[in-house]
Amino acid sequence: MVTLLAPLDRKLLRDLWRIKGQALAIAAVIALGVLMLVMMTGLVNTLEETRRAYYDRYRLADVFAPVERAPDRVLERLAEIPGVAVAVGRVTGSALIDLEGEIVPVRAQAVSLPDHGPARLNDIHLTAGRMPDPDRGDEILLLKGFADARGLAPGDRLQATMNGARHGFRVAGLAQSPEFLYTTAPGEIVPDDARFAVIWMGRDALSAAYDMQGAFNEALVGLERGVNLQSVLDAIDRVLEPRGGLGAYGLEDLPSNFFITEEIEGGRKNAIAVPPIFLGVSAFLLYIVISRIVQAEREEIGLLKAFGYTDWEVASHYLKLMLTIAIAGAIAGSLGGIAAGRAMAGVYQDYYKFPFLVFQLDPRSFVIGVMTSVLAACAGGFGVLRGVFRLAPAVAMRPPAPADYSGTGRLAGLWSRLLDQPGRMVLRRLQRQPMRMAGGALGIATGMALSVGMIGVQAGFSKSIDLGFSVLDRSDAQVSFTHPQSDKAIYELGRLPGVQEVEPVRNVPVLLRHGLNDHRGTINGMLSAPRLARAMDEAQRPLTLPEEGIVLSTTLARVLEAAPGDVVTAEVREGRRPVLDIPVVAVADSLLGSPAYMNMEALNAALKEPGRVSGAYLRIDSAVQDEVLVAIKDMPGVAGVALKAETRDSIQTMMDSGMGMMRYIMLAIAGVVTFGIVYNSARIAFAERVHDLASLRVIGFSRGEAAFVLLGELGLVTLAALPLGALLGYGMAAAVSAAFSTEVYSIPLTFDAQSVGSAALAVLASAAFSGWLVKRDLDRVDLVTALKMGE
Known part of the structure; x- marks a missing residue:
């Protein structure tokens, strides 16, 4: 079979086998990007089609x-x-x-x-x-x-x-x-x-x-x-x-329908935002690998052109190499996306209580996945192919001129005295080839940024829950009434043995309008300086509700396109149903839902219903909580009691289901990609220096000393990548947090030392494992064969 292939195609197979480690790493990165694309678009289509079929079959009202x-x-x-x-x-x-x-x-x-x-x-x-x-x-x-x-x-x-x-x-x-x-x-x-x-x-x-x-x-x-x-x-x-x-x-x-629509829109945003990150990384890796191959095969390129192969035939060989890796990764990602999409669809069916599931993949996702993989490959190899076209046969067959390092200076005398010979060799290579080392550091930093972003999102979910239930809501339970009642109900709650603090609220259903935008929700009337359920600004400082005006949550302000100084119209949906024009006085940071806040006395005055409450927040002595709840249950007009601990558990379940669960998958993928990038960098460095390292062994260096020259270089590049990875990780965390945030819950941007430290440890662990794999290959190198390789 191999003998029937053209000579360049046989060379293609040999090249693929020779760089199988790098090729697999790059293909894995591409596959993960395509997997995310196929899985997310498939889930979005499945949810939309299942919802449409369910609504039509059971005639849901319009x-x-x-x-x-x-x-x-x-x-x-x-x-x-x-x-x-x-x-x-x-x-x-x-x-x-x-x-x-x-x-x-x-x-x-x-x-x-x-x-x-x-x-x-x-x-x-x-x-x-x-x-x-x-x-x-x-x-x-x-x-x-x-x-x-x-x-x-x-x-x-x-x-x-x-x-x-x-x-x-x-x-x-x-x-x-x-x-x-x-x-x-x-x-x-x-x-x-x-x-x-x-x-x-x-x-x-x-x-x-x-x-x-x-x-x-x-x-x-x-x-x-x-x-x-x-x-x-x-x-x-x-x-x-x-x-x-x-x-x-x-x-x-x-x-x-609103909540499932938000879920679909969140999936659609993730499908647009996440896969390009992986494909961009793969383009960068392809560029590094193929450029190294072209540089190493200068003489072979010259011989091919001298024997009559055209510039395009030679360039197409390397293009085929890139496309083979990209298409193989795209196919693997497509198959993986189908399997992952089916598994996740079952989770959605359980979470959203669909009696049936219409699993439907988007054929466009396969086309887009393959095409973007091909484009990423072409983008990564464009500069390399241009170099192939420029190589004339006579120039290519001559060894490249020795590099001139006279302008790089010499190692300072202090370093010369402190470092042994292998250490000076490592430092001298970094000094003489800064751009190549910077490229390697950038690749590793990109992988670290993925991990920083996803670890930051994990921390953001936890921070959202902690802020919501430890800072914003400091109550133990919330009581709701069947209809607005006199504030005497608050005094009755406060007289119950075991109730330590009571804070009234007045929740009024409204339709808020501003310009062409509207939102059906609730105005939460609270005390001017509430203690148990509070509104806070972006700096997490409690807001004092003024006697006039409304405070919008950040999410609601974005939906209405309203800012402090604007006037919103509130069409009240209870009682006499007045229409109120209320100025916006502030914007509060909200992590759950899209609330609006007003001073309770001002809200009741606008409704011409003074002294009315619709519920209360309670702080209860935990030793007699059951007795208090029994007493509240028997009070007339009580519609229900919500315990904060149960609500917190429910929110945790919600955030760990559906698109929220996707963050765990993306974190695992980020870890795999980070390892792939670090391992690929180590393999490239090994392939570039195998001749030099074999020479060191021949002249008397031990295996450990020769490995130190290679792995010391990898270690310094990895350490140099850490601060850059942290910087890129900040932007990654901001982008992914925005993609996961919806009108249902907001994920705050979390970029702290713990997130960066965890990602750095992941990179260092990947570097250590990759270094061990490369050292094992170095120990197995046939010195004679390595020395026969061209300079």
């Missing part, structure tokens, strides 16, 4: 319109709005589930189902058991994620409080719904299957529980294609306004 109470006949008017294809009404309400052995009741959302036939919109996927019997008002469906977390199954019974009355229910079946892919309690952003449930039951039974016979408190609307969403929302609001409409919103503002 518009949600909550209302205090509207008679069923109003649905006819909604259906007559131009662009509306279908409008249905349903009953929803908050509930508390009491589980045996649990002190804190579980918050739940009750949702009505049609008593007869499938739902026209927002249908459910039955996973176990059967549908509730319309003639039995005590039968319910339970959200599968909650049932699995609590060990519940069809046939089990549970107690729930709805609208102030206690009810007993029997679980008829378990279900999933596209409306609840990401389940959080109202007002929270952290999912926890064990702390929030969804109950589905017949329309008549749920209407009786909430006094909604013949009425609904939420309209679901399906739209025709090509309809202007805003015009339909405005029309729905006009119809429901007299009935206490709370503001219609589109699917993009549905909390579950």
Whole structure:
């Protein structure tokens, strides 16, 4: 087979075998870049396609319109709005589930189902058991994620409080719904299957529980294609306004859909930002390797041209060498990306509770991966190929002129006295070939920067949680009320034995607008100088909330494109639903969600509802915490209690799942790439100096002394790379932190001594292991063969 190949192709195979170590290292870097590209784009496509199929199959509504109470006949008017294809009404309400052995009741959302036939919109996927019997008002469906977390199954019974009355229910079946892919309690952003449930039951039974016979408190609307969403929302609001409409919103503002959209966008940003880093590193490595080969094969290039090979034929040989490495890496990366994408897709299916998964790769990612690998190879070898074209046969076959080192000076007398002969040889080479040494240091620094960036992101995730739950939130528990109450409820909480401190809050749902931008969220009314739940600036100094104005989180300010001095419009979605124009007075650093803060007294005054609270933060004596929670549970108007410790665990789980889990993969990849770069640098230095090292052995140097000449050089280059790697790592950490940050959580830029030190240790360990491998090869060198190599 080999004899059938052209002479240059046989030389190509020999060259690949000779540099197999470097070739594998470079191919691995390319493969990892392509793997990240294929995996991330595949995950983004899988999530988008699965979400689309799930929404279509179970007819998720396009518009949600909550209302205090509207008679069923109003649905006819909604259906007559131009662009509306279908409008249905349903009953929803908050509930508390009491589980045996649990002190804190579980918050739940009750949702009505049609008593007869499938739902026209927002249908459910039955996973176990059967549908509730319309003639039995005590039968319910339970959200599968909650049932699995609590060990519940069809046939089990549970107690729930709805609208102030206690009810007993029997679980008829378990279900999933596209409306609840990401389940959080109202007002929270952290999912926890064990702390929030969804109950589905017949329309008549749920209407009786909430006094909604013949009425609904939420309209679901399906739209025709090509309809202007805003015009339909405005029309729905006009119809429901007299009935206490709370503001219609589109699917993009549905909390579950919002969170999964953020996940998709985060994956898309990572797919764009991360792979080019690896491909750029591979281009640099290819340039170093191929330039060394060309320099070593000057005479062979001259002979080839003298025997009639054209400039292009000779240059194409080296181009094939680069392309073979690049394409092999791209193919390996594509296959690895498929396998990794499938594995990660299963994680997403569990995390987002999809009943099925439509795994779909993006064919463009393979094309882009191969093409960018080829371009990286060409970019890395362009300068080398230009040198091949310039070599004339007569010039190439002559040995290169000896280098002139007269301008580099001599070693200072002190170094000459302190260092032995091998040490002076190491230092003299660094002095005489500074650019080559700088290139090697730059390559190692690039690998270190990858590790610094990823270790910094790891630390950023931990810092985000520590700041959120140790600095911003210093409470032990948060109590929420079913509706705004008099501030007397705060005094009642404060009188409970074991409650050490109480801090009231007023949370008001609003639609914030600034220019063409809007955001559906909540204004958090707090004390002017809160102690338990605080807002802080970028320097982590507590903010004092002024008597006028609103403080936006950094994420929200970016979404609204608002800054201090601007005026935002707040359309309140409760009570009398006033529209407020509020000046922005400051921007606060927020790590979770996109909150807005106001002085509670100023907020209540603007709403003309003085002395109203919607919840409180508590500091509790840990010795009597259970007794306090039992007492709070029995207080009227309490919607739920969230323990900070449980919330923290839920956030840790959230950050370790989905795209957050990707940081572990990227950290492992960064470690592999760092080792590949360091090992490649060591192999290049070994190949360049094997003749010189063999000569040293022949004239009497021991194996250790000859190895010291090579490894001492590698050690000094590695040490020189460390400060440069730390500097590049700062930029890498900033870029990756920005890529991982979303509207759900922000990852602060973390660049500290621990991150840099950990990355430096990884580089030094890679250098030590690479040096051991190279020394082993040096000990096995055939001196006669090495000395026969051309200068």
